Amino acid sequence: MTTTAQAFNTRKEQQEPRCSSPDVSEQSYLVQVVNRDSWFTARSDKSLLVGMELDASQTIAVGCRGGGCGMCKIRVLAGKYDSKRMSRAHISEQEQAEDYVLACRIYPRSDLVIESDHFTVKPEL
Amino acid sequence: MKKGVMRPGHIQLRVLDMEEALAHYRDLIGLIEMDRDDQGRVYLKGWTEVDKFSVVLREADEPGMDFVGFKVLNNQVLEQLQGELVEFGCQVENIPAGELNGCGRRVRFDSPTGHMFELYADKEQTGKWGISSTNPDAFPMDLKGMKATRFDHCLLYGGDLDGTLKLFQQVLGFDLAEQVMDENGTRVAQFLTISTKAHDIAFIKHPEDSKFHHASFYLETWEDVLRAADLISITDTSLDIGPTRHGLTHGKTIYFFDPSGNRSEVFCGGDYHYPDHEPVTWTTDQLGKAIFYHDRKLNERFLTALT
Numbered sequence: 251m252t253t254t255a256q257a258f259n260t261r262k263e264q265q266e267p268r269c270s271s272p273d274v275s276e277q278s279y280l281v282q283v284v285n286r287d288s289w290f291t292a293r294s295d296k297s298l299l300v301g302m303e304l305d306a307s308q309t310i311a312v313g314c315r316g317g318g319c320g321m322c323k324i325r326v327l328a329g330k331y332d333s334k335r336m337s338r339a340h341i342s343e344q345e346q347a348e349d350y351v352l353a354c355r356i357y358p359r360s361d362l363v364i365e366s367d368h369f370t371v372k373p374e375l
Numbered sequence: 376m377k378k379g380v381m382r383p384g385h386i387q388l389r390v391l392d393m394e395e396a397l398a399h400y401r402d403l404i405g406l407i408e409m410d411r412d413d414q415g416r417v418y419l420k421g422w423t424e425v426d427k428f429s430v431v432l433r434e435a436d437e438p439g440m441d442f443v444g445f446k447v448l449n450n451q452v453l454e455q456l457q458g459e460l461v462e463f464g465c466q467v468e469n470i471p472a473g474e475l476n477g478c479g480r481r482v483r484f485d486s487p488t489g490h491m492f493e494l495y496a497d498k499e500q501t502g503k504w505g506i507s508s509t510n511p512d513a514f515p516m517d518l519k520g521m522k523a524t525r526f527d528h529c530l531l532y533g534g535d536l537d538g539t540l541k542l543f544q545q546v547l548g549f550d551l552a553e554q555v556m557d558e559n560g561t562r563v564a565q566f567l568t569i570s571t572k573a574h575d576i577a578f579i580k581h582p583e584d585s586k587f588h589h590a591s592f593y594l595e596t597w598e599d600v601l602r603a604a605d606l607i608s609i610t611d612t613s614l615d616i617g618p619t620r621h622g623l624t625h626g627k628t629i630y631f632f633d634p635s636g637n638r639s640e641v642f643c644g645g646d647y648h649y650p651d652h653e654p655v656t657w658t659t660d661q662l663g664k665a666i667f668y669h670d671r672k673l674n675e676r677f678l679t680a681l682t
């Protein structure tokens with residue numbers, strides 16, 4: 251018996267990813283998660299994090315989904331995106347310039363290559 | 376021992392986008408918009424609250440909590456406690472009357488867990504919203520969303536729980552109503568009350584100071600909590616967990632996030648506390664049940680998604 255999760259994994263290993271779906275008006279883009287050796291498809295009308303959840307992927311940690319907690323911090327290595335305001339506590343100006351983002355605040359505008367798991371709790375000494 | 380502190384009176388929260396925040400706090404949770412000021416802050420309250428406001432939203436680059444304010448009985452108490460806060464070693468600052476519209480002089484102070492608190496004696500009283508104080512009807516007709524009745528409490532995360540407990544017990548007169556103890560006898564969670572509620576404020580131990588976990592709003596019934604869950608789905612609001620029950624305080628609850636990632640709670644029910652009651656104790660080996668009584672396990676997000 252295959253679980254739903256296994257079925258999804260099989261699909262992802264065997265099927266060639268499609269970059270757009272014909273039956274919806276918004277764009278779908280392919281997102282490669284290099285550190286997890288995995289990928290998902292994300293819609294242009296949802297944040298990257300919610301798009302990942304809708305595709306039943308678990309490649310980025312999910313927290314508040316609102317740009318506040320930092321749990322979904324990733325680095326975009328290639329591709330285009332639009333972004334909404336993100337907490338400065340988690341993304342400094344310097345980091346923003348280096349394409350560190352909160353996945354729940356960016357909207358894909360092309361296929362993306364990303365690296366997830368950049369969140370750390372900062373103990374104040 | 377009671378020192379003249381009455382209740383949590385206001386909380387100021389930072390949000391990334393004011394209009395999105397108002398869709399959450401006003402239209403979804405159902406708080407009443409009461410005022411705005413020249414700094415762009417928006418003042419809200421639950422409809423049963425007699426004072427003018429209890430929630431202040433401020434647009435900023437970094438979501439989280441600016442401060443929680445407690446109302447005290449009168450100005451004599453305010454003077455007295457100001458002195459005791461200085462003596463305790465807090466950094467104490469005077470905020471002049473009117474800095475928040477309709478609020479009197481505030482005494483602001485820091486705490487060992489890094490959070491900022493305030494005391495004040497005076498705030499304009501506009502009465503319960505939408506009903507008279509003479510022959511009052513059960514509720515006003517035109518409430519929105521979850522129809523939250525009041526700002527109830529908040530939960531904060533930080534390091535030095537013992538220090539903040541000492542401040543709240545010795546200087547402010549709070550009681551320890553509930554606690555979580557680990558196997559070494561270290562307190563890792565403390566629920567403090569200044570009333571008969573199971574908590575007016577709570578703290579959980581965390582390596583990073585001055586973090587905000589949630590602000591909580593009171594609903595009347597479990598049915599209302601289930602309806603809140605429906606509204607969270609209808610509006611596609613970011614859900615944390617619930618509807619469920621807490622072991623700690625036994626409140627029935629649902630957690631969700633505002634559009635800037637600050638966690639909100641609406642809840643009903645829960646235990647009561649009198650000053651002669653021993654604290655209720657949960658142990659960390661039962662932490663799952665203590666936090667989420669039905670699931671009996673913690674989700675990672677409850678401990679790490681903070682602002």
Ligand code: FES
Nearest residue numbers: 313314315320354
């Ligand atoms: S999930 Fe909290 S910042 Fe993205």
Ligand SMILES: [Fe+2]
Nearest residue numbers: 530589591640
């Ligand atoms: Fe709570």
